[in-house]
Amino acid sequence: MYQQASWMITLLFSVFVILIFVTVxxxxxxxxxxxxIQTKGYFIRSVWFVVVFSVMLxxxxxxxxxxxxxxxxxxxTPVDVQVTAIQFGFDVxxxxxxxxxxxxxxxxxxxxxxxxxxxxxxxxxxxxxxxxPEYTNTVYYKFTKxxxxxxxxxxxCGMAHHLMKREIKVTE
Amino acid sequence: xxxxxxxxxxxxxxxxxxxxxxxxxxxxxxxxIFGVVMLLxxxxxxxxxxxxxxxxxxxxxxxxxGVSALAGSCIIWYFLKQYVPLNTAxxxxxxxxxxxxxxxxxxxxxxxxxxxxxTFLYPLPAQSGGMWGKTGAALYLGGMLVIGTGFLIxxxxxxxxxxxxxxxxxxxxxxxxxxxxEKGFGPPPTVVASTMVCIVDIIALITGAALLSMSLINxxxxxxxIDPLLAKNLTxxxxxxxxxxxxxxxxxxxxxLLPRYTGRPWKSNKIFLIAWNMSTLFTLIVYPHHLLMxxxxxxxxxxxxxxxxxxxxxxxxxxxxxxxxMIVYRSxxxxxxxxxxxxxxxxxxxxxxxxxxxxxxxxxxHVMHNTKWVPGHFHMYMxxxxxxxxxxxMYYLTRMEGGRIDNKLDYLTLWLYILAFLGLSGSFLFxxxxxAPRRWAEHFPEWIPADVVAAFFGTFVMITFLLFLVRFIxxxxxxxxxxxxxxxxxPSTHG
Ligand code: HEM
Ligand SMILES: [Cu+2]
Numbered sequence: 189m190y191q192q193a194s195w196m197i198t199l200l201f202s203v204f205v206i207l208i209f210v211t212v213x214x215x216x217x218x219x220x221x222x223x224x225i226q227t228k229g230y231f232i233r234s235v236w237f238v239v240v241f242s243v244m245l246x247x248x249x250x251x252x253x254x255x256x257x258x259x260x261x262x263x264x265t266p267v268d269v270q271v272t273a274i275q276f277g278f279d280v281x282x283x284x285x286x287x288x289x290x291x292x293x294x295x296x297x298x299x300x301x302x303x304x305x306x307x308x309x310x311x312x313x314x315x316x317x318x319x320x321p322e323y324t325n326t327v328y329y330k331f332t333k334x335x336x337x338x339x340x341x342x343x344x345c346g347m348a349h350h351l352m353k354r355e356i357k358v359t360e
Numbered sequence: 361x362x363x364x365x366x367x368x369x370x371x372x373x374x375x376x377x378x379x380x381x382x383x384x385x386x387x388x389x390x391x392x393i394f395g396v397v398m399l400l401x402x403x404x405x406x407x408x409x410x411x412x413x414x415x416x417x418x419x420x421x422x423x424x425x426g427v428s429a430l431a432g433s434c435i436i437w438y439f440l441k442q443y444v445p446l447n448t449a450x451x452x453x454x455x456x457x458x459x460x461x462x463x464x465x466x467x468x469x470x471x472x473x474x475x476x477x478x479t480f481l482y483p484l485p486a487q488s489g490g491m492w493g494k495t496g497a498a499l500y501l502g503g504m505l506v507i508g509t510g511f512l513i514x515x516x517x518x519x520x521x522x523x524x525x526x527x528x529x530x531x532x533x534x535x536x537x538x539x540x541x542e543k544g545f546g547p548p549p550t551v552v553a554s555t556m557v558c559i560v561d562i563i564a565l566i567t568g569a570a571l572l573s574m575s576l577i578n579x580x581x582x583x584x585x586i587d588p589l590l591a592k593n594l595t596x597x598x599x600x601x602x603x604x605x606x607x608x609x610x611x612x613x614x615x616x617l618l619p620r621y622t623g624r625p626w627k628s629n630k631i632f633l634i635a636w637n638m639s640t641l642f643t644l645i646v647y648p649h650h651l652l653m654x655x656x657x658x659x660x661x662x663x664x665x666x667x668x669x670x671x672x673x674x675x676x677x678x679x680x681x682x683x684x685x686m687i688v689y690r691s692x693x694x695x696x697x698x699x700x701x702x703x704x705x706x707x708x709x710x711x712x713x714x715x716x717x718x719x720x721x722x723x724x725x726h727v728m729h730n731t732k733w734v735p736g737h738f739h740m741y742m743x744x745x746x747x748x749x750x751x752x753x754m755y756y757l758t759r760m761e762g763g764r765i766d767n768k769l770d771y772l773t774l775w776l777y778i779l780a781f782l783g784l785s786g787s788f789l790f791x792x793x794x795x796a797p798r799r800w801a802e803h804f805p806e807w808i809p810a811d812v813v814a815a816f817f818g819t820f821v822m823i824t825f826l827l828f829l830v831r832f833i834x835x836x837x838x839x840x841x842x843x844x845x846x847x848x849x850x851p852s853t854h855g
Binding site: 220241248318344 | 410411414475477481483484487488489490491587588589592624651653654655656663666667670671673674677678682685686688689690691692693695703706707710711714715718719721722723724726727728729730731733789790792793794795797799800801802804806
């Protein structure tokens with residue numbers, strides 16, 4: 189969902205930027221006095237600044253409501269899953285979960301930096317965090333659909349980085 | 361108003377930039393070929409052994425960032441020389457150290473199998489999982505240290521010269537004007553931008569040197585360890601800042617030349633100065649947006665990572681690119697290939713900022729971090745932004761100093777380059793949207809079609825770049841020897 193939104197926003201904005209640059213390019217030919225353009229330009233710039241700033245403010249406000257590391261511990265008791273990454277695989281303390289389970293993945297690494305990426309059966313990332321030596325990152329995910337989920341490595345860790353894989357079954 | 365496209369500096373300085381530019385161009389081309397090879401591998405169009413893939417990935421990242429910075433340093437040097445006296449020997453020293461460093465890096469990678477990626481994230485160099493040993497890691501890290509030292513010396517020299525002329529870096533960043541102590545415009549844009557680059561890069565390079573030294577020790581004395589989270593912070597404080605500074609070096613050519621092409625001044629007024637002060641500060645402190653998925657980081661740092669990354673987009677979106685549009689709008693500019701590249705670079709920078717800002721949003725980063733979305737955005741602004749600045753500079757030099765005349769093929773390749781680079785970075789973004797992780801030697805079948813498309817566009821980028829390079833090299837030997845093209849690019853003054 190966030191992936192799709194990012195893609196659409198990027199496309200729309202790109203079209204907007206292309207239109208602006210092409211318009212100015214097409215209107216670069218006939219010379220007029222710069223003073224007039226500056227007066228008008230600085231006004232447009234103020235409006236543009238207010239628009240960009242407001243969009244950023246709104247985006248900040250709304251997106252900070254849903255932080256992935258703020259597990260709603262209070263709402264539900266999470267099912268704890270310990271995940272340990274090592275070159276080149278993942279150890280998990282639990283590999284079958286149920287739909288409706290609210291999982292807390294406690295992720296760490298035994299050697300170098302790895303990444304914990306949780307993919308659903310459509311191969312879409314649904315959650316991730318870093319797997320770091322000496323530290324434990326916790327990421328929360330509520331399973332709403334059954335299926336086979338796969339943990340893949342998201343931080344380059346050497347020659348078999350792309351082969352690090354661990355499946356998790358989620359049953360009805 | 362009469363303007364001239366010529367830059368009033370001595371021919372020694374003009375000649376000094378030729379070799380590093382040719383060298384950067386050749387390496388850029390070579391790295392592009394490597395880029396295409398990686399895509400052919402990911403797209404299963406060729407058989408590419410993962411070990412080779414990761415070696416190529418390491419040299420592609422290192423080489424691209426390294427030579428674009430080298431070319432960027434040519435831009436700074438060339439234009440800053442108009443305002444402050446700089447020691448050309450220091451510039452040469454950086455080029456030599458760069459060559460030595462590159463040689464070490466190449467041997468480390470190709471003879472001793474180092475493939476720790478250009479971010480060499482501690483403790484990977486010392487714990488390769490069986491792929492490379494101490495020698496490879498030492499050569500790579502040592503080579504990077506040599507390259508970094510060269511840049512550090514170069515920028516210290518630039519900072520020294522600026523301070524001597526303007527009194528302090530605060531003055532050359534326009535603080536007197538911002539604080540209202542002095543009326544009128546601040547120092548020339550080139551001086552302001554160079555000051556920013558000096559400040560952020562000197563800090564980044566010292567951080568990098570500390571990190572590289574500690575990693576080197578760790579390779580030989582495994583009992584000497586660093587806190588991995590600290591190391592990660594240092595890595596991005598160095599890598600993010602240094603990579604970012606390239607476009608701030610490059611933009612100097614736009615500040616210098618677009619006003620000359622359009623006959624309109626680009627002055628450092630108060631807003632301009634504030635924007636550059638913002639960029640200086642933000643570039644230094646936004647790096648935690650690389651650590652948004654490290655939930656052990658303090659929460660306030662993660663949230664600031666998002667907020668500051670948003671704010672960091674403001675100077676370019678509202679001031680720099682907007683200023684370029686204003687200068688060009690109804691200016692009567694007579695376009696040539698060089699000025700087209702400069703205009704393109706503003707476009708490339710702006711269009712690359714948006715996917716970057718989106719990815720700096722924590723909830724989005726949660727599903728986009730370390731996917732191909734990330735290379736997608738930076739290829740856009742490196743390829744269409746930074747490289748366009750470098751190419752604009754090259755085309756300007758051969759036109760004004762080398763006696764080259766623009767031809768139809770130049771324009772054709774320019775347009776092809778734009779389309780191909782948009783296609784290339786667009787397919788990376790698409791892969792990222794489809795959850796394909798970055799830095800994976802082999803992709804699942806679902807992700808392969810986008811790799812094939814990217815390989816197709818990448819091939820076109822490579823071919824067009826080859827043509828630019830041939831044009832540059834064939835005229836480059838004239839640069840600095842007074843074969844001057846007449847100044848007929850001045851805009852018409854009527855109307
Ligand atoms: C023909 C043009 C190019 C092609 C085909 C190309 C291709 C690629 C590919 C396939 C990757 C690896 C993506 C992955 O993680 O799966 C990559 C990474 C990268 N590229 Fe390019 N690239 C091109 C131009 C550039 C340019 C112009 C720059 C910068 C000036 C650049 C800088 C980088 C960097 C810094 C990385 C990251 C390496 C890493 O992840 O360690 N590339 N490129
Ligand atoms: Cu990995």
